[in-house]
Amino acid sequence: MSMEQANSISAEQELILQNARKRVIASIGKNMDLYGITQSIGHLYGMLFFQNKPMTLDEMGEAMEMSKTSMSTGVRTLVDLKMVNKVWEKGARKDLYEVEMDWFQTFSDFFSLKWRKALEINLSALRKSKSELSHLLQQNSEDSQLHAIVQVDLAKIDEAIRYYLWLDRLIDAFESGDIFNYVPKDAPPQG
Template identity: 35%
Template sequence: MSQADKLSESRDVLESALAQSMTVYGVTPSVGRIYSVLYFSKEPLTLKEIQDHVAMSKASVSNGVRELMETEMVTKIWKKGERQDHYIAEKDFFRNFIVYFVKMLRQENNLIMKAVEHSEPLLKEMASELEDAATKKEVEEDLKLLEHAKSYLDWTMRMANAMDSGDIFKYFPKASSKETSE
């Protein structure tokens, strides 16, 4: 096997693994293939160039690139003298992780907080007015669950803020390049 063949095989294995791992970020393996092609590309690629690498329809590539742009894993760039848009991948896995998970934590927080803000006043009102002991106990248990949910939401927002600000790396530092190569 030639050196070029070995490099190609290695790249294929890495691209496949990266594409499969993208499901963690909520994208399909086919969209992950688009990301992996851009990740290993030495220069920005057009939609047509991406399409040639991934053997997908132009519409699928376009939709996949748009999806990756929404998660900030891919950026559209302009090249002087070129009419077509070009795309590059964000190659910092730490940044990809943070952007995605902070977004997901904030979405979760918004959904749950809306429900808590709607339900808590109703439950408190019921707790003060109820005379049936069994129902009152259920309402009080639900209020305790809401307090637990609010505690969780506070914790996840503090974690999201620490990730967003980079403070998370004070507690979980990135390994230096030297440490990861040993």
């Protein structure tokens, strides 16, 4: 993988710089699966992270030694996750992309997008099932045998709903930035 760099520094210095970058890029790329992202897309992200100017698909393909098609799909995934932004430049023929450098924001956006979506789907299923089971009990209110069985499921469902409502408020705290009132961006002086 070759990177843009003014050749105004010595080859030895360049090597040290590139090694320092490579270590971070590899580390980021490997751990990006937490975001549901492929290792190679994670690598692309890491590479973009150290780029000091927006990049085109062709440039990415060259840097990653991969096809432009892969860069297109990869960068779209990153844009969807708001980890990378499309940049507008006057009279630019090609699309340009750069990473969102505010990682606090990236973290919040990721949770808003992915976790909230999962939460909503699960909550919806839980409520629908809860409703059905409640109905079942209502319509057989004298059947204590049935009651005993269904009540166990209902209790589990209620507890699950309780958890998801909490998760919803947690994500709210991320979205609003309130979380930084509780856990400040910078550690308060210890004492």
